[in-house]
Amino acid sequence: MTDTEFLERLSETIASRRHADPAGSYVAGLFAKGHDTILKKVAEESAETLMAAKDGVKLHLTREVADLWFHSLVLLAWHGLSSNDVLAELQRREGVSGIAEKASRK
Numbered sequence: 001m002t003d004t005e006f007l008e009r010l011s012e013t014i015a016s017r018r019h020a021d022p023a024g025s026y027v028a029g030l031f032a033k034g035h036d037t038i039l040k041k042v043a044e045e046s047a048e049t050l051m052a053a054k055d056g057v058k059l060h061l062t063r064e065v066a067d068l069w070f071h072s073l074v075l076l077a078w079h080g081l082s083s084n085d086v087l088a089e090l091q092r093r094e095g096v097s098g099i100a101e102k103a104s105r106k
Contacts, residue, residue, distance in 0.1 A: 004087065007073075011082035014073050030074055038078055041071045 001009075020028035030038050045068040052064040076082055093101050 004083075007083035007087070010070075011073055011077065011084070015077045015082065018077065027074060031078065035078060038071070038075050042068070042075050045071050 014027055017025045017027035018031050022029040022032040030041065045064065049061070049064040049068045052061040055061075073083060076085065
């Protein structure tokens, strides 16, 4: 399985849990609690990722980035998006200067 296939499968699993029983699914619980709870989890995981990077322990950083990616995928699913949407945007930007890409958003 490629990395892209794994991300797609994970995105599909997250989306499928949207209407599952919150008692049996962490993701369903996040969806049941709503958008603000999901946003808070992404913010929390972002802060933890920054702290892990500052600590410089590679395993800790890897685990925190995994948490951040996971909760970002939950946020995308809340909005009806998936990892494929993000990958398509990254592909669109490939070979484009970061300065030029940022300027094009204005």
